[in-house]
Amino acid sequence: MTVVITAGAFAVSLLEKPDHRSVATAVASPRLKPDVPAVAANPGTEREIARSTTVLQTVAKGLGISEEQLSRGLTVEPADDGGVAVVFTYTDRNATTAQQRAQAVAAEYVRYRNSSITQYGIAASLVSPASRAEEQRRPLWVYLVPGAALGLLLGLLSAVVLARRRDRIRGRADFERATGVPVLATIPRARRSRGPGAPLPVLLRSPDSADAESYRFLRARLDPRLEGPSTVLVAGGRDGEGRSTVAANLAVALAQAGRRVALIDTDVRNPALHLMFDLSRDRGLTNVLAGEHSLAETLAAGAIVNLRVLAAGAEREGDPDLLAAGGLTGLLHELKTQVDVVVLDSPAVLSVADALGLAAHSDHVLLVTDYRRGTRAAAVRAAGELEQVAPGRVAAVLIGVPERDGGLIPRTRSGRAPAPAALAAPPVDRFALLEGPADPPPPPHPEPEKPAAPKPKQPRPARAKAAIPKPRVYTSAAKAEAEARVQAKAAAEATPEEKEGAPAEK
Template sequence: MELHDYLRILHKSWILILVGTLLGVAVAAGYSILTTPKYQATTSLYVSVRAGEGAATGDLVQGTSFARQAVTSYVDVVGSALVLDKVIDELGLDTSAQQLSSQIAASSPLNTVLIEIGVTDTNPERAAAVANSVGKNFTDVVVNDLEKPDGEGASLVKIETIQPALVPARPSSPNVPLNLVLGLLLGLVAGIAVAILRSVLDTRIHSQHDIAQITDSPILGGIALDPEAKKRPLVVHVDPRSPRAESFRSLRTNLQFVNVEGGPRSFVISSSGPGEGKSTTTANLAISLAETGARVALLDGDLRLPKIAEYMGVEGGVGLTDVLIGRVELADVLQKWGKGKLFVLPAGRIPPNPSELLGSTAMARLLGGLTEQFDYVLIDTPPLLLVTDAAVLSKLCGGAILVAASGSTRKNELAGAVRALEGIGSRLIGVIVTMLPTKGPDSYSYGAYIYGVTHDFDGEETDLGQTADRRTLHRMRRG
């Protein structure tokens, strides 16, 4: 994945990332609130070795070296029962030496004769009292018990308190600001990780990049998602000024630039699976082409589940199948639609052998005649992965156009449809992406329509219905 892929994921999943970040902050705040505050009090001791009067410089140096070596052992004495039992008795604490030892931390900075004793407790006054008591009793144990010479002589080791423990004003834990920052960072990282993982595991088509990974064929257009599509399938006719209708006109413009290498402008329109909007796309594309004055023939080649007659509001009892078997003449069932030069040929009665009928010589003759009479011939066909009808029929046409639904069609399904066409030598003209969201990184960015003004991808104003992705057109012109 490249940088722009990660940026797209962040853009698309910003709500998830925000929720993860807020959740991390909330957990950190909850932990800080529920955690009992603890206070730390620290006392510092200075260890030295007494030197007699008139001691030489070498004796002083030896005494200092001894003290530095001794403090490493004295640190371990701080938490011993010998010291802590006296602390417990002095302060009247209801605890054991072992339990009290877990609250005490003693250390000595490197190459010094200092000992720092820290005590952590939920009560700040008690923390300071225990720290001072530990320091005092530790001094007594070392000087008067451990380092006192035999007899009545004074100990050569001297320990003095240079910084008594003070009552802490603020708790040492929890560190609320630090916890909140850590919670924010961990929540942010977790949200980004989940967003990237979800994107990696998501096998559905969402963007142009997803399609580019499957086929080099251009994207002819993008159709926005319309929740009312089933109620008004012919949006170009019933709501011609809507953004969705304009996207069909943009698709029309792109299709007009397709280089068919001098072949017939007859196209099979199919999809990898059902429910991807191929029939409504075919019907609206036919209407938008007819708006330009072109002669357009719209055929319902889905002889298994025909929809064109229903969408176009024409009689579908007699149609393509009847022409192919010679029961009726084409002129008798080819129905003119609307005010333009659009003619509709419904499917007719559903036959028992659709694939054989669509791949027959009669179908080839029919298409030959239609391409001579019409500027465009659009054929709605069944999904490629379910039956072979579309693949068979595409051999008789100028090429095939695949419809893929954003957020619905899976990458392996689209790849399978592309392989089905390539396997028989059919030409894939391009891909139409349907059900695109109107907002977000997966929305169609080739033309944004606002109040009757079209803005192309460069941000320049163009006439309605004439915008097209220049990069896509350039690829199509190159063939």
Template structure:
């Protein structure tokens, strides 16, 4: 994947990224509010030497003290210093536990030791700091510092007492919110990239061309929410939805020049990829050119043509195959002149046996003699082999590929499955392609201009009609 692919993957999941970042920030805020306040009190000690009368001795004493400062910083957190603090303040803790709340440091090139203590109580933090500084000074003068004439040569003096802090230093709500937001953002980006790898979907003609060698015959535009494609095509034959289906119907004519194309099956890799709505819309578009068209619902396991067309599905293909009725009696007129629909019919316990029977072959041959074009709606190719069998009884198969839903590996798998079964895949059709950027003619702004002209023409026609009516 290129950098552009990564950016597009993140862009496709931008909502997830935003939500995870917001949840991370909210989690950080909640954690900060649930974390008890911690106060810090700080005091300072000055390390000095009482030895030295001449300038050289004072310089040597100063260097000597600086060498000891680092040792006294470590000493501040030792058991020797902290046990007296525990005894003095009557703390219910151990020197090791108390040491985790104590910090000591010395600014560079100085003889000052800064001691800090943290606690949930501001008063206790100040008391511990004062006690640690006093204990450190006592231990140094009594037990650690070299003696001269019975007096310690090094002395620690408190130069800044420990004040009781007014505000907690932790938790930092802002820092936790920022950290949570960054973690959530990172998780969102990681999810987007992993999704692009694990759930890579087909989103363009280029994707189909990269994964397979079959041509893309068109891109069918998605309808508005709650509206089915056949209904839109019937209502507005000049709409961008109808034009996108009409382009697919026109491209079918170029697939077989000698003798023309008479029949095909429409299938998909998996269920829910808009193959049935494509079957009906194609039938409408082909029938508008004064050709007789028969739509056959051969998806006997999950039929849908009767639901889309609101026709009676009780008598149909299965009834014809078992000899209860004839094709002429079972096929029903619907939608457009010359368009007939053969629904699935009564439920059958053996759909594969019916569809692969000689009676099915005879039915298709009979239909070819009575209709100019036959479109068969078949079950998904990866689910069952019905489409492979019926595709070999017709001129080939058309593959419906649902925009941004059909998995890339499923598309590759269905093409390989078709090749193994000897199925002639005529091409693919991208279904439910987003309306954004799609014009009435599918190219740039030309379609937008054409749409405006067509709308103006329809307005003029309506006005002329009203004028004639007024006459």
């Protein structure tokens, strides 16, 4: 680039037409008169007179050009040499024009200075008429130095751009060729939302938008692959590529289609799902794996029916080891007996090893890659790592791919009117196994009451952040005191018949 632009600058210097310069010189000196002191001419004054409008207008009118056109190539410089020498230099592409105009301006200055009415005490004479115009060319370095600097700068910028472009993904087809992983769907890059409900998945926040429709495309492409209860791991090569957003919206899309979905946040180092669904981290995956709480009492409702969310859980030391200890495998088997799809939000594949262990126990793996932020090397490495532990089960989801590079941008009508309330059927929550069977309907005819054994209460899932109670820890003294208060309250509320029928205490 430097050599080409420098050679171009040299060619411009050869092809550019040279200028021609003509020079005329006039001298202004005091006019000597008897009994009148001589007044010395001032160089600055003479220069201004030579470039004055009075002189230039007269010359321009005689040459048939404008005053601006005449002054464009004119230079007047005073030179002190005994008197005052005024040098008139005129530059033009045409040699004859340069000489003619330099002579005309110098002659008019002399005539104006020698007029006896307006000029008293100063006389001027043309000592050197306009010379033959000489060819003037700019020095070669004026072309070569800027050309070399510009070429070097453009060459460096081009090298940087090409180097970065070489490691960038150049489209959907290029990603498939480089990684060997099929692209299941493309998701447009969503703008950052603000205001109430901003962290919610876009399918809940703006269900009629093009972004929401793209997740329905993903559901439609993934749905034929879900044969029976399945586990879907949503992974990404680096942090910040959108895997948590894809996992949350995919789970919502599957639940809206009638499937029972459990969404689990397995990124115990940097969890995000509890923020998106406004849940607490007091109970979650780490608490279940540590044996502190059961799965049924830890799952939280995910804002719509058929969706349950399991947050990452309370932060503690050794959380990553809980995922690798084997307890998560049993948890996934238990969930697959009760739900249709288990969606896992995993850590970054190239940052920690948790995602690889999860991929080995998953039925499907979705590799989320940001088209602009992700590099080809990172995508190839992440796809290779996942293919080693989950061969044939890896598909890709690209974020922010433009249409010219193979991206799908759905066209939707935002702001459509909702269906009438009378025609809309109430949604049915299919989580009967987790929450317990519904109560049977009453018989048509009254039957004699029979003493029935008390029905064991099934644990209900947590509904929201406020519905998750914090575990209470009792010491031995506090436990005895609490039991005494309960017995005293029960004795005070007991009826006389109950007191008489109570067995005597030993």
